[in-house]
Amino acid sequence: MRTDDDDECGADTWPVHPLAEIFSVFLKLGLTSFGGPIAHIGYFRVELVQRRQWLDEAGYADLVALCQFLPGPASSQVGFSLGVLRGRGLLGGLAAWTGFTVPSVLLLLTFAAGAASLGGPTAQGVIHGLKLVAVAVVAQALWGMGRNLTPDIQRICIALGALALVTLAGSAFGQIAAIAGGAAAGLLVCRAGSLPVGGQLAYPVGRPSAFAALFLFAALFVLPSIMAASTGSQALKLFDAFYRSGALVFGGGHVVLPLLQNQVVTTGWVPAETFLAGYGAAQAVPGPLFTFAAYLGAISGPPPNGLVGAAIALAAVFLPGLLLVYGTLPFWDGLRRLPRAQAAMRGANAAVVGILAAAFYNPVWLGAVHAPFDFAFAFAGFLLLVVMKTPPWVVVLLLAAAGAGAHMVG
Incomplete structure (x- = not known):
């Protein structure tokens, strides 16, 4: 229920609410928000705009x-x-971020602890099924992002250029260069059209x-990279790897896959x-x-790993996005009206489609699809996600079970 103090939606008139309330609301969302970032934004709108009326529709948009x-999650x-x-x-x-993040962190740490002890054909089949899930999910992300972020020939060419650059360079430099090149190309060829601009945003x-x-x-x-090079500290190397990945994610959470793969798989x-x-x-x-x-x-292989490594990686990957949004809030009204800024972002977003396409081929496709049945299962998962709109967790369970069954029969 709204209180009398909530009748005004302006940030300057709201009372200070207990941090426990904010944490509890976002903990509930963290426990129930399946389906990726677009779905999460929908859950937030229902809970916080429509139900609790923390702000109005225009402010939320x-x-x-x-x-x-901005880059980031x-x-x-x-x-x-x-x-x-x-x-x-x-x-x-911080209370909101903690409540929303903790549930999935605990679940994935539990999986990490159990994955180390998995053995036998059934367990290996489950792991292979999860790799096929990655094929289906990244294909879905690539399909959706390609349609939304490369709707014209100019942005298709930017995406293809980014794909070629990342494939040939095969390094973090290639990914950074692809994003920077996409932004530069966007300034030249993506100036047509402009984003709708609403009212004023006021944040404390x-x-x-x-x-x-x-x-x-x-x-x-x-x-951190300079300090890691001079000291050899693996903790600093770990922080730097995940921080750079979080700082370069444009276009959705799935884009973090090629960035992290380059940082932790290619390094061994x-x-x-x-x-x-x-x-x-x-x-x-x-x-x-x-x-x-x-x-x-x-x-991760070299220590620190376990809970310490998890804490370093988690803080590092989220920190750049949170710093950027916190630092941009007072300036957003002016920045969002600049046509050149909008054009650069169109080009950068097109480039990430190419980066994700490169990652879809290697390591996702090459690491999971080895036989006709693998292709059939992955394609079935893609159809379930895209055509039938099946919740991702259902597809995970189905392909994990299919992988286990295939290994038992084989």
Whole structure:
């Protein structure tokens, strides 16, 4: 129920609400929000805009536009910003992020602990089935993102250029260059059209705090790699790998897959099969897909791993997106009106389609599809997701069972 104090939706008139309330609301969402970032944004709208009336529809649409404009996990950034707004500051945002993130982290850590002890044909079949889930889910993401982010010949060409660059370079440099090149190309060829601009956004974030967040974002993008190179600290290397991955995710949570694969599989920290199995398992849990990082940090080869590695990886992968949205809130009204900024983002988003296409081929397809039955199961999963709109966790259970059955028969 709304209280009398909630009659006004402006941020300047809302009372300070207990952090426990914000945490409990987002814990409920973290336990029940299946289906990926777009579905999460829908759950937030129903619970916080329609039911609890924390803000109006126009304000929510503007917030979603901001989080889709920035790199990072869009649904977690929306939730964090709603916590900042409702809690009148940073602690409210952290309470919201914690509540939304904890359930999936605990589930994936449980899977990581059990995966190490799995053995026998049935268990190996389940793991293979989870790798086929990754094929179906990434194919679905590629299909949807391709339709939405490359609707014209200019952006199709940007995506193809990014695909070629990442395939040939095969490194983190190739991915960074593809995104930067896509943004530059967008400035030249993606100026047509403009995003609708709503009313004014007002958040309890001062400009000094915003500048501090943006400075910290930039410093953490550079300093950990320098310090890791000079000290050889694996903890710093782990932090840097996941921070850079989180800082370069444009276009949705699935784009983190090729970035993380490049950081932890090509370096030998995590075996490719274990990586794909964990990614498949991540589709079965509620909450943000970025919590896959906790699983990877827990099972990574050189210490720190386990709970310490999970905590480092989890904090590092989320931190850049949260710093960026916190630092941008006071400036978003002006930034979202700039046609050049919109054009650059169209080009960058088109480039991530090419990056995801490269990852779909290697390691997702090459790591999972080895026989005709593999292709049949993966294609069936794709049809269930795209055509029949089956919940991802159902597809996870079906393909895990199919993989186990195929290994038992074989």
